[in-house]
Amino acid sequence: MTGYKPSYFNVFLTFARNSLVRDMSFRTNFILQCISTISWTVMNIGFYLIVFQYTDSIGKETGWGRDEFFVFLATTWIINSLVQTFFMPNAQQFSELIRSGNLDFALLKPIDTQFAISFPRVDWAALSNLLMGIILLGYSLFQLTTKPENPLILDWRAILMYPFYIVCGTVIMYSVMIILASTSVWLGRNQTLYNFWFYITNFSRYPMEIYKVGWGMALWVFFTFLVPVLLVVNIPARIMARPLSTMNSQMWQLAGFAIFATLACLFISRRIFVRALKSYRSASS
Amino acid sequence: MATAISSQRHTGSRIKTWWTILKISLEERFVYRGDFALGTLMRFLPIITQIFLWYAIFEASGKNRIEAYTANGVVAYYMLTMISRAFSSMPGLCSGITLLVRDGEIKKYLIQPIDLLGFLLITRIAHKLCYYAIALIPFAFVFYLCRGFFESGWPDVQVLCAYFLSLILGFLLGFFIEASLGLVSFWFLEVTSLIFVYNLLNFFLSGHMFPLDLLPVWASEFVSLLPFQYLAYYPAAIFLGTIPPDQIWQGLAVEACWLVIFIIIARVMLNRGIHRYSGFGG
Numbered sequence: 211m212t213g214y215k216p217s218y219f220n221v222f223l224t225f226a227r228n229s230l231v232r233d234m235s236f237r238t239n240f241i242l243q244c245i246s247t248i249s250w251t252v253m254n255i256g257f258y259l260i261v262f263q264y265t266d267s268i269g270k271e272t273g274w275g276r277d278e279f280f281v282f283l284a285t286t287w288i289i290n291s292l293v294q295t296f297f298m299p300n301a302q303q304f305s306e307l308i309r310s311g312n313l314d315f316a317l318l319k320p321i322d323t324q325f326a327i328s329f330p331r332v333d334w335a336a337l338s339n340l341l342m343g344i345i346l347l348g349y350s351l352f353q354l355t356t357k358p359e360n361p362l363i364l365d366w367r368a369i370l371m372y373p374f375y376i377v378c379g380t381v382i383m384y385s386v387m388i389i390l391a392s393t394s395v396w397l398g399r400n401q402t403l404y405n406f407w408f409y410i411t412n413f414s415r416y417p418m419e420i421y422k423v424g425w426g427m428a429l430w431v432f433f434t435f436l437v438p439v440l441l442v443v444n445i446p447a448r449i450m451a452r453p454l455s456t457m458n459s460q461m462w463q464l465a466g467f468a469i470f471a472t473l474a475c476l477f478i479s480r481r482i483f484v485r486a487l488k489s490y491r492s493a494s495s
Numbered sequence: 496m497a498t499a500i501s502s503q504r505h506t507g508s509r510i511k512t513w514w515t516i517l518k519i520s521l522e523e524r525f526v527y528r529g530d531f532a533l534g535t536l537m538r539f540l541p542i543i544t545q546i547f548l549w550y551a552i553f554e555a556s557g558k559n560r561i562e563a564y565t566a567n568g569v570v571a572y573y574m575l576t577m578i579s580r581a582f583s584s585m586p587g588l589c590s591g592i593t594l595l596v597r598d599g600e601i602k603k604y605l606i607q608p609i610d611l612l613g614f615l616l617i618t619r620i621a622h623k624l625c626y627y628a629i630a631l632i633p634f635a636f637v638f639y640l641c642r643g644f645f646e647s648g649w650p651d652v653q654v655l656c657a658y659f660l661s662l663i664l665g666f667l668l669g670f671f672i673e674a675s676l677g678l679v680s681f682w683f684l685e686v687t688s689l690i691f692v693y694n695l696l697n698f699f700l701s702g703h704m705f706p707l708d709l710l711p712v713w714a715s716e717f718v719s720l721l722p723f724q725y726l727a728y729y730p731a732a733i734f735l736g737t738i739p740p741d742q743i744w745q746g747l748a749v750e751a752c753w754l755v756i757f758i759i760i761a762r763v764m765l766n767r768g769i770h771r772y773s774g775f776g777g
Contacts, residue, residue, distance in 0.1 A: 239687075242691075243688065246688060246691045246692055246695060249692070249695055250695055253695065253698070253699045253704070256699070257699075257704055257705055260705065260709050260710065260711075261552055263709075263711075264552065264558070264561045264709070265552050265553075265555045265556035266555060266556075267555045268548070268551050268552060268555060269551035269552075269554060269555055270551075270554045270555045272551070272555075405534070405537065409537055409540040412540065412541050412544055413544055415544070416544060416547070417551075419551070420547040420550070420551040423547075426547055429543070429547075
């Protein structure tokens with residue numbers, strides 16, 4: 211037994227393949243899921259198109275004009291679709307495993323338990339959102355770079371940093387989700403997991419500048435430094451949508467802090483997960 | 496004479512049956528009151544982001560009003576749609592009917608002298624009554640905190656009556672639309688994606704996502720022809736006075752027509768569906 215090291219990557223590939231096989235056995239359902247996901251994104255665009263009929267930007271002098279904001283929106287979709295494809299179905303399953311006592315089986319497997327519960331199900335249909343995100347990103351970047359006055363010049367540093375911060379954002383979201391899912395060990399069952407998740411991540415969906423008025427400052431501090439969901443979309447979107455030369459020092463500091471926040475979130479969520487496993491008492495038997 | 500008495504007894508026992516169903520469902524619901532109250536309070540969290548978003552939009556637009564709304568008016572609108580939705584949303588109704596059909600539990604209603612739609616309606620009323628009893632505290636708390644957003648204060652009595660009527664009609668309309676949707680499962684066993692599409696359309700077209708008056712004219716004219724607006728937008732618009740008082744009753748009449756249409760659809764579907772249905776085993 212000693213010295214046995216499972217190949218995490220190959221196990222993940224098997225998980226992904228199994229899920230794909232499963233999705234493909236209900237093909238009509240899969241296609242319908244894709245269509246409904248896509249119609250949701252279309253509605254979202256519809257809403258913001260209506261908003262931008264009445265205003266030129268979200269917030270005064272924040273720089274989030276229509277096309278810049280669509281870069282923001284695309285980033286939100288990309289990160290959300292990654293979370294929904296890889297983590298959401300598993301986190302929901304996790305609280306069910308605890309309630310039913312089936313977590314025993316995951317604990318017995320010769321592989322890290324957090325890995326074993328984080329990845330077994332891949333929701334391939336949710337990737338259609340990623341596609342929509344990339345299309346919207348491409349379209350709005352095209353608009354920004356070809357507009358007659360002040361066209362955006364794409365910076366190679368921005369192009370490198372964007373995917374990096376997308377990964378950071380996804381990791382922060384994953385950590386928040388694992389922490390929320392772990393609480394079901396103590397609560398017995400956490401049915402409102404998805405609701406809670408939605409309410410917290412709801413704050414990440416808009417440019418952080420809108421919170422910086424009055425008592426919104428408190429929210430801004432809370433969701434930037436304590437539960438850093440505001441950094442998730444804001445940092446990559448800001449880097450991509452506007453020239454790096456116009457980025458102020460506070461934003462650069464936040465971008466640096468985001469890396470620290472990612473590592474901290476991952477570390478804390480791991481600690482909470484391990485502690486939750488220690489408190490786990492199997493059901494029945 | 497004898498038949499009159501027996502029919503009287505019949506009605507009497509029937510009311511007693513419905514009353515018992517109502518009582519049982521109420522007790523069932525009150526078990527989770529703590530979770531309920533907390534869940535309701537949390538449901539207001541997204542309003543916070545809406546407040547900041549709309550203030551940012553108004554600030555950047557440099558206008559005091561967008562169509563009929565001030566910045567405060569938009570927030571008031573979103574809060575009122577929460578009340579509309581508390582009446583018109585039917586969580587679990589559609590999927591519940593689907594399960595009844597798929598698992599064959601529907602046989603129970605075919606054998607017992609209880610009407611399926613009537614039973615579901617009564618349990619739903621119990622569910623809602625219980626919900627309001629518990630949700631009243633968090634709702635009152637949040638609305639008291641946010642009273643400043645309601646710039647024109649309380650509407651007059653007549654409008655208020657129309658408002659309550661629109662809420663009750665909205666509840667019934669929501670019930671019969673979703674019941675009809677659930678009854679589709681007599682024909683197709685899997686209707687999850689249908690429910691999803693309905694919820695999506697509902698979110699957008701009922702005015703839950705944004706005030707429907709903000710749509711371009713052609714689109715808002717089209718949307719006003721559909722029944723969805725009565726599930727969220729219409730009650731809120733009555734309360735805020737966006738709808739001129741002389742047109743309120745006309746709108747409610749149209750809503751009543753939609754309700755009758757969906758009652759008939761649900762009835763016909765149930766009758767047809769039962770004829771199609773075949774149950775096996777015990």
